[in-house]
Amino acid sequence: MSPMIKLEVVTPERPVFSAEVAEVQFPTASRGYYGILPGHTPLMTEVGDGLLYYVQDGQQHWITVFGGFAEVGPDRVTILARESETVAMIDLERAEASRQRALKLLKEALTEHDLAIAQAKLDASLIRLQAAGHPAGHGF
Amino acid sequence: MAGLQDIRRRIRSVKNTQQVTKAMKMISAVKLRKAQERLVALRPYASKMMEVVRRVVGRIRGDAEIQPGPAAQTFLSPREEKRIRVMLVASDKGLCGGFNANVLKAANVFLAECSAEIVHLDVVGKRAAEWAKKHGLTPAGEYLNIPLTGFQRVVTEISEGAAAQYHADEIDALYVIYNYFNSPIAQTPTVFRVFPMEMDRSTEDREAIEIPHLLEPDPNSVLETLLPRFVETELLRNLLESSASEHGARMAAMDKASNNAGEMIGKLTLTMNKIRQASITNQIIEIVSGANA
Numbered sequence: 001m002s003p004m005i006k007l008e009v010v011t012p013e014r015p016v017f018s019a020e021v022a023e024v025q026f027p028t029a030s031r032g033y034y035g036i037l038p039g040h041t042p043l044m045t046e047v048g049d050g051l052l053y054y055v056q057d058g059q060q061h062w063i064t065v066f067g068g069f070a071e072v073g074p075d076r077v078t079i080l081a082r083e084s085e086t087v088a089m090i091d092l093e094r095a096e097a098s099r100q101r102a103l104k105l106l107k108e109a110l111t112e113h114d115l116a117i118a119q120a121k122l123d124a125s126l127i128r129l130q131a132a133g134h135p136a137g138h139g140f
Numbered sequence: 141m142a143g144l145q146d147i148r149r150r151i152r153s154v155k156n157t158q159q160v161t162k163a164m165k166m167i168s169a170v171k172l173r174k175a176q177e178r179l180v181a182l183r184p185y186a187s188k189m190m191e192v193v194r195r196v197v198g199r200i201r202g203d204a205e206i207q208p209g210p211a212a213q214t215f216l217s218p219r220e221e222k223r224i225r226v227m228l229v230a231s232d233k234g235l236c237g238g239f240n241a242n243v244l245k246a247a248n249v250f251l252a253e254c255s256a257e258i259v260h261l262d263v264v265g266k267r268a269a270e271w272a273k274k275h276g277l278t279p280a281g282e283y284l285n286i287p288l289t290g291f292q293r294v295v296t297e298i299s300e301g302a303a304a305q306y307h308a309d310e311i312d313a314l315y316v317i318y319n320y321f322n323s324p325i326a327q328t329p330t331v332f333r334v335f336p337m338e339m340d341r342s343t344e345d346r347e348a349i350e351i352p353h354l355l356e357p358d359p360n361s362v363l364e365t366l367l368p369r370f371v372e373t374e375l376l377r378n379l380l381e382s383s384a385s386e387h388g389a390r391m392a393a394m395d396k397a398s399n400n401a402g403e404m405i406g407k408l409t410l411t412m413n414k415i416r417q418a419s420i421t422n423q424i425i426e427i428v429s430g431a432n433a
Contacts, residue, residue: 010188012373014181030357044196045356046365069366071192071353080189 003038006076007054009063009084016084017063023055024077026070034070036077043072047079049123051131062087062131066124090132099125144419147412151405158401164235165394172324172387175288179321179380186377193370196363197337199353209360219312219336223258225280225302226250227375229318229382230268232285236390239319239327240267243382246329247271247317260311262298264379288383295375303368306335314371316378319385325392327385334374335367 004020024036027050034045047070052063068081102122109115200206228247230240244267251259262281263269272279281301283294305311314334319327355362 008188010185012182012185012376013178015184028356042353043356044192044353044362046362069192069362069369071195078188078192080185080192 003075005036005038005040007079008076009052009065009079009081011068011081011084013083016081016089017086019056021054021056022058025053026065026077026079027051028070029067034072036072039074040072042074043070045070047081050127052079052084064090064127064131066127085128087131087133090128092129092132095125095128095132099129144412144415147408147415151408151412154401154404154408158398158405161394161397161401165391165398168387168391168394172384172391175380175384175387176321176324178288179377179384182373182377182380186373189370189373193337193366195353196355196359196366199355200359200363206359209364212360212363221254221256221312223260223311224254224256224313224315225260225262225305225311226315226317227262227264227298227378228268228271229316229379230263230265230271231382231386232266233390234267235393236386237393237396239386239389240265242327243317243319243329244268244271246331250315250317250331256312260305264294264382291376291379291383295372295379299368299371299375302334303371316375318378318382319389321381321384321388324384324388327389332374332378334371 002022004022005024007017007019007021007024008015009017022038025033026036027033027048029046029048031048033050034043047065047068049066050064052065054061054063063086064084065079065081066083068079068084071078071080098121102118102125105114105118106122109118197212200208200212226247228243230243234240259277261272261277261279262283263272263279264283264286266284269279269282269284281298286294302311302314306314313336316332316334318330318332320330322328
C-alpha cells in the first residue's frame with residue numbers, strides 16, 4: 001500500500017474530520033495553496049479561508065476551512081481551524097440565504113467597515129456553496 | 141412523643157423538599173450535558189493546539205539562528221514571578237457539594253505558597269468574589285452570572301489584558317485556578333499556569349528536534365498569531381471544565397439530597413404508622429375492657 005497521510009481537522013466546536021488520505025491541499029493565509037503529499041517536510045503555517053481538498057480512494061473531497069493553523073508532518077496534516085465543515089455538514093439553504101443577505105448588504109454598505117463585513121460574509125457563503133456543488137459557488 | 145399531626149406535617153415538608161431537590165437535579169443534568177458537550181468538543185482542539193505550540197516553541201528554542209520575537213519570549217523565558225495574574229473560577233450558586241470549597245482551598249494554598257508580591261485577581265462566579273472579599277483582596281475583574289454563551293467575551297478580555305500586561309512588564313505569569321472535570325461525579329481542583337509555558341524536555345516532541353519544521357512565513361510571525369489563540373483556547377477550556385464540574389457536582393449533591401429525603405420519609409412514615417397502630421390498639425383495649433366491665 002502506498003504511504004498515506006493522516007488528515008485531522010478540528011475546530012473549537014467539534015472534531016470535523018479524521019482519516020487516512022492520499023493527498024491534501026489547503027488554502028493559506030497569503031491566498032495561495034499548499035499541496036501536501038506523503039513524506040512532506042514538517043511545516044507550520046496559517047490557514048486562510050477557502051476549500052481544503054483531499055483525495056481518498058482515488059476520489060476528491062472538499063472541506064471548508066475558515067482561518068486557523070496547519071501543522072504538517074511526514075505522515076500527517078493537522079488543521080486547527082477556527083471554523084470548518086465537511087460537505088455533509090453544510091446547510092445549503094442557510095448558505096444560499098446568507099449569500100442573498102450578503103449581496104443585499106453589499107449594495108447597502110455605507111462605510112468601508114460594513115463593506116468589508118459584507119464581502120467576508122459573501123466569500124464565506126460562496127465557499128460553502130462551492131463545496132456543496134451549488135451553481136452559485138462556481139463563480140468564486 | 142411527637143403527635144400524629146406533627147409527623148404528618150414533617151413528612152409533607154420533607155416531600156416538598158425532595159421535589160425541589162429532584163427538580164434541581166434534573167436541571168443540573170441538562171446543564172451538565174450542555175457544558176460537557178462543548179467541553180468534549182473543545183478538548184481535542186485544545187490538546188492539538190498545545191501540541192503544536194510545544195513543537196513551534198521547541199523549534200525556536202532548538203535553533204540558535206532564530207531570534208525569539210516578543211511573543212516567543214512571553215512563553216519561553218520565565219521571569220521571576222514577582223507579579224502574577226490569577227483567574228479564579230468558582231460558581232455563582234451554592235448547593236453543589238464541595239465544588240466551591242475545594243477550589244477555594246486550592247486558591248488559599250496556592251497564594252500562601254507562591255512567591256509573588258503582587259497578585260492581580262480575576263474572579264469568575266459569585267463564590268469566588270465573596271472569597272476575595274473575605275481575604276481582603278480587590279479583584280481587578282469580576283465576572284458574575286456568566287452564561288455559557290458569554291464565556292468567549294470573558295476569555296478575550298482576560299487573555300488580551302494579560303498579554304498586554306505581560307508585554308508592559310506589569311505581570312510575570314498568568315495562572316488559572318479551577319475545577320478540572322474528570323467525570324460528572326469527580327472534579328479535581330487544579331492550578332494551571334497558562335504562560336510562561338511549562339516546558340520540560342520530556343514533553344517536547346523528539347521529532348521536532350530531529351527534523352526542523354518549516355515555519356511559513358517565519359517562526360516568529362507564526363507564533364505571534366498562534367499564541368493568543370492558544371491562550372484563549374486554554375482559558376475557554378478552563379471555564380468549560382469548571383462549568384461542567386459545577387453542574388456535575390450539583391447533580392451529585394442533589395441526587396444525594398433526594399435519596400436522603402426519601403430515607404427520611406421512610407423513617408417518618410414508619411414512626412407515624414407505629415403511633416397510629418398504638419392508638420388503634422389503645423382504642424381496642426379500651427372498647428374491650430369497657431365491654432368486659
